[in-house]
Amino acid sequence: MVDSEATAAGTAVVRSVATVASTGVAGSAATVASAGVAGSVATVASTAVAGSIATAGSAAVAGSIVTAMSLAVAGSIACLGCAFCKRCVVCLGCFGCTNCVGCMGCYNCSGLRFAVGLRDVHGR
Incomplete structure (x- = not known):
């Protein structure tokens, strides 16, 4: 069962380990039961679609910083589930740094935008 809440971005924030990634649907976020961490948002990249929130489910480890660029x-x-969003300097590989208002499931919602030291494809 998915315990979720809708955000302004129209993305469901999963608050608990819920379903296997094969059930992930566009616009939603499903945690991978074998690798998901409570409070994180994750899907297996092979099932992720544009606009979804995704991490490399098999590679994400609690407390670690793993880029899912590939x-x-x-x-x-x-x-990445690291909860350091406002200080993040890790490239997430989404290339929408300057105008992204998507939900990352970090719960730091107060005016958070993701132009926080990230670089786009041109290195800006």
Whole structure:
């Protein structure tokens, strides 16, 4: 069962380990039961679609910082589950840094935008 809440971006924020990634649907976020961490948002990249929140489910480890650049689908947001969003300087590989208002499931919603030291494809 998915315990979720709708955000302004129209993305469901999964608050608990819920379903296997094969059930992930566009616009929603499903945690991978074998790798998901409570409070994180994750799908397996092979099932992720544009606009979804995704991490490399098999590679994400609690407390670690893992880039999903090679696995993220263009246009998606790769949530690393590290909870350092406002200080993040890790490239998430989504290339929408300057105008992204997508939800990363980090719960730091107060005016958060994701132009926080990230670089686009041109290195800006």
